[in-house]
Amino acid sequence: MERFHVKRGLMKQINADGGLIKLAREHFEDVKASGDDGFEGRFAILSLVSGEYGSDGTLLVEVQQMKGDELSDFLEQEDGREQAMESRQRWSAFLDAATGYDAKKRGDKAKEFAKKRTKSLSAVRQARHFLGMSTSLTNDTRVEAEGFIVEIEEALERGDFTRADGRAKKLAKLLEG
Secondary structure (H helix, E strand, O other): OOEEEEEOOOHHHHHOOOHHHHHHHOOEEEEEEOOOOOOEEEEOEEEEEEEEEEEOOEEEEEEEEEEEEEEHHHHOOOOOOHHHOOOOOOOOHHHHHHOOOOOOHHHHHHHHHHHHHHHHHHHHHHHHHHHHHOOOOHHHHHHHHHHHHHHHHHHHOOOOHHHHHHHHHHHHHHHHH
């Protein structure tokens, strides 16, 4: 399952305009409702496309594409290659509309959140190392630091990298002073 960040306010607008299923019907075929406001559909080499908005403001999608002999047979059909290219265009257009970001911005957002995740993990490692070595920290500071570490790990588990990054900055400031 892939996760894409959605421009602020867009989920609300799309849901008011008929939901993600309506948007999916504009780009794919055989679209059916699935789960809570989700959908499943297909188009050409995309044998299954399913998606839904997550509670964390992200678009969660799963795509299964034809492979092997099935793909070869499809591409050898009279308009197979054109249909395959159109599949790619429809997929990209759907993501543009469902996230509010073009492909470059989606990539930039993914890098940004990966960086926040990495920084948060690093902050936890450094804090644990520092807590293990330091003899001058008060017990209250140690307890507060452990609380931040728990919050960071919970945020990382939920995929809330912005929250984890914010907590990591507070943890670093606590241990500096």
